[in-house]
Amino acid sequence: MTDQAFIKLDEVAKTYPTAGGAVPALSATSAIIREGEFVSIVGPSGCGKTTLLKMIGGLIDVTQGEIVLRGRQVNGPRDDVGFVFQGAVLLPWKTVLQNVLLPIEVHRPVTAKDRARALELLDVLGLANFEKRYPHELSGGMQQRVSICRALIGDPSCLLLDEPFGALDALTRENINVMFNELWRSTRKTVLLVTHSIQEAVFLSTRVLVMSRRPGEIVDDIAVDLPVVRLPEVIGSPEFGALANRIRPYFTKLAID
Ligand SMILES: Nc1ncnc2c1ncn2[C@@H]1O[C@H](COP(=O)(O)OP(=O)(O)OP(=O)(O)O)[C@@H](O)[C@H]1O
Ligand SMILES: [Mg+2]
Numbered sequence: 001m002t003d004q005a006f007i008k009l010d011e012v013a014k015t016y017p018t019a020g021g022a023v024p025a026l027s028a029t030s031a032i033i034r035e036g037e038f039v040s041i042v043g044p045s046g047c048g049k050t051t052l053l054k055m056i057g058g059l060i061d062v063t064q065g066e067i068v069l070r071g072r073q074v075n076g077p078r079d080d081v082g083f084v085f086q087g088a089v090l091l092p093w094k095t096v097l098q099n100v101l102l103p104i105e106v107h108r109p110v111t112a113k114d115r116a117r118a119l120e121l122l123d124v125l126g127l128a129n130f131e132k133r134y135p136h137e138l139s140g141g142m143q144q145r146v147s148i149c150r151a152l153i154g155d156p157s158c159l160l161l162d163e164p165f166g167a168l169d170a171l172t173r174e175n176i177n178v179m180f181n182e183l184w185r186s187t188r189k190t191v192l193l194v195t196h197s198i199q200e201a202v203f204l205s206t207r208v209l210v211m212s213r214r215p216g217e218i219v220d221d222i223a224v225d226l227p228v229v230r231l232p233e234v235i236g237s238p239e240f241g242a243l244a245n246r247i248r249p250y251f252t253k254l255a256i257d
Pocket of ligand 1: 016017018023024025044045046047048049050051052086214
């Protein structure tokens, strides 16, 4: 990990123009994400988390301010960023392997090397031998893992994940979290994860950013100084509890008007 900014948010704000008037979604927000960090963003529904991720991914414009990723201003989608959308969907008529290869297929013909890489990713995420299945033949957790493989296929240096595990049951989610920690340790990609789960945020991250109600702003920036290898046992540790307890009051406070 270096101290240089990998992602720099400089007074970034977003207001959506709508028929009913302007909707301020995100207040001017500044932050620096360093290379190799795993940063979770938590905050109340509607506070601008997805908006922020979409702006970093170059999918929507900023209203104000500037986003710089790896030294270059963001002004559109880029190959070095992988995105897993909130409620990500797979194409039902394509196999698992075809879904993973989709981002490549839209740019250029798929090679044997791409296929080998896709199979390797599926293996890492516990989906070996499922490549010929169709999405409806998989569980929700498996489908989410395919979406993650799809985001990783272009070998992006940065991963933006918008509640990728939100719809899963607690046990599946915990297992995927352990798998995802392994994946992050082995690849050391810079990750930004939006989640509604305090436990997931602490378990996966090196840092947690807490946002206020809409129009959101960052109200706390919490370093998670736990060992990088995270196993389920860590959840019961006093250090883990202390971190979760630091975040929890924001949710209670922010959830009430
Ligand atoms: N395309 C859009 N046009 C107009 N308003 C929008 C648009 N997208 C989002 N908003 C508004 O901006 C605010 C922030 O939305 P956003 O989706 O970023 O919130 P969020 O923090 O991701 O919420 P959640 O936790 O529910 O996913 C909300 O009030 C929403 O209604
Ligand atoms: Mg959202």
